[in-house]
Amino acid sequence: MLFLSIARYLKSGNIITGNPGRKTADKVSINALPVCLIILHLLSASCNQTSGNNTGEAGLDSILMTTSPTGENIRYMVLQETKFSKELLANGKLSSTRKADLKFKTSGIIKEVLVHEGEHVQTGQLIARLDEETAMASFNAARLSYEQAVLDYEDQLLRSGFKINDTARLPADIKAVARLRSGLGRAVLSLRQMENELKETRLLAPFPGIIANLKAMPFNNSNSYEYICSLIDDSHMEVSFKVLEQELSFIRRSGLVTIRPFSQRGESGVMARVQSINPLVDGAGMIEVKALLSDGGHRELLDGMNVRVHVQQQLVGQLVVPKEAVLDRQNRKVVFTLVDTLAQWNYVEISGENSSQYAISKGLKSGDKVIYEGNFNLAHEKIIHGAKEQ
Template identity: 25%
Template sequence: MDDRNELLEGLRLDRRPAGTKGRGPGRFVAIGLGALALAAVGVGAVLLWPPAAVPVAYAEVRAPDKAAGAGATASSLDASGYVVARRQATVAAKITARVTEILIEEGLHVKSGQVMARLDDSNTLAALAQARAQLAQAEANRSAARTALRDEEPIFRRREGLSRQGWVSGADLDEERAKYDAALEALSVAEKTLDVARAALAVAERNQEDTIVRAPYDGVITVKAAQPGEVVSPLSAGGGFTRTGIGTLVDMDSLEVEVDVSENYIDRVRPNQDAVVRLNAYPDWSIPAYVIAIIPTADRSKATVKVRIGFRKKDDRILPEMGARVSFMAAGGDAGLNGVQKRQGFLVPLGAVSGQGDTAAVFVVRDDHVERRPVALGARDGQSQTVLSGLNAGETVAVGDLSLLRDGVRVVRSGGG
């Protein structure tokens, strides 16, 4: 009987509304238990298989006096800039003409007055010949005027004497005086005309000389800007068919470095202060230098002040537009060179610092985990960075690929140390 009832119960149709099927507290309990199970599995996976530790090098935070012996000079400030030439010119022609000969190449050393190029001088030669002919004509006219005056003067003097004796009438004397005055005026005009002809000849000779382009000073050609057959002009004519220069000439003895120093640190820089320049092309080469001048104006868009740095020794390896880093030096002791105070703060390797300015930070190692700590940066000294605040001497910082690190990330010392 029981089996028959169970069979009939299984064949009974479920007439409840579709929206009420399966709804009840048991369903929600099952969902909650499933979520808790998944969370437990995740926590267990983290505990049993923690994320791999990031390999980094460790470095100790050092005090400046520990890093450099007493009395040693250290950088009070670092700044980046470029090598520039104080004397650099695009040598151009004074007239518009076609180039007939170019006598320069890049890298050529030239002397002041050396010919760099020659221009078409057919027109200027014709003008010069005309000016010389006009000068010859003016000289001939003056000679004729002098002869006429020389002939007229004794006649006038004789008539003047006879007039005083009463042998010549006043009308005849006036006529002769007019001729004499006309001869004097003709000579004066001839001499002025001669002056004009001489000036015109000087202009023609100057125009002829302007067809020869010469170096204004000793230097090295860095850019060859024109070729034979091209037209050069002192002014840009547009269209790209007219050159405005023959080439760029750089006085290598005028090379210096220009850097932009933050106005917050400009008080650490003084005129004639010792400095060291390191070129990006030769990072291991320390070049003795000094502060030439601090430009007395600030760039408000960048909050910087431009500083000029001169080289104490010239070298052929120093080239214009090279990138450079300048370390402004301060002597050890209570006060540095030119009154710059001894550097404060602590030293860490450059590779331990992430970011710059307000975003600068280091990762301090604590029990195999790192703590991201914002810091205030000072000057660089070679491969070390001065940290003014945010660190203490003896702490350990991570050095390496800092992009892999976050606050709390587990690290392992490179090499298993």
């Protein structure tokens, strides 16, 4: 059509092709310009139309490929009744059942600190000590006073006609008078007091544990510190966590919990037994529960550490599906099952859950083929070929 129009235009005499001459050449040049522009415009439009048709066909092919039924990525499992671990998750905090802030009972200059933070100590191990020169002098003076009082006591007995070895026949009243006159009773008390003050210059660990919050430094007065250090028994730990009041009966039935630090993933947890339940509900409807960890040193667990608390209860005869099999559709829980080659839409009700599974109480039955992989884009009664069983 394009070339037929051009031929008719040329034949009409708008372009003169014979008898070349100067005037004729000018006329040809002037009249040929619009014709060339028309030809270029028509060619460009033709190319654009061809290109657009190709794009449309490719897009249609792409849409058809994405909507065509396929089962290559679809997996299903045959539903059977089995055991289900009902699980309650909570956040808790660890604390030691024995911890103390250690300090000297007497004042003085700190001579030596023998431990460092993070060090494990045993019962009776020396933590720090004061300069004992003054306490030792007082003790020696008290001991001399005691020895002098013993001599005076013997002298009083001799004056009464008795010897100190005559304890079997020594009357109680004579003995009491001799102790008073000699000052033996006062000397004994003073010696014990000075002996205790000398012992108090040495700070000892009252129980085994780990040193924390070390504050004291040598050559400083002990009164400058609120306490020297903290001692934490990391072999006796408990976890404190909160549960909703409606979950309390589940905690009581279980009795055992498993804890895992947030910093440690994929490792086996530590067992703990519920020790106490605070019989008060706070403003948020929560109840505090404490569980005692099993005996033994758990060096990876620290006082004040945040942990995950898992409470589990074994239920039998449950229909259990992976969490991936349950979808949210129209504000309800949906599970797709495979019936022959069709995907069936099933509304379900959930009776329990844990970190990876749901227990289904309504909507499914034993023997159903539950689709748990490749189910996100499924529709009701969609044809599926090639689905693979678990």
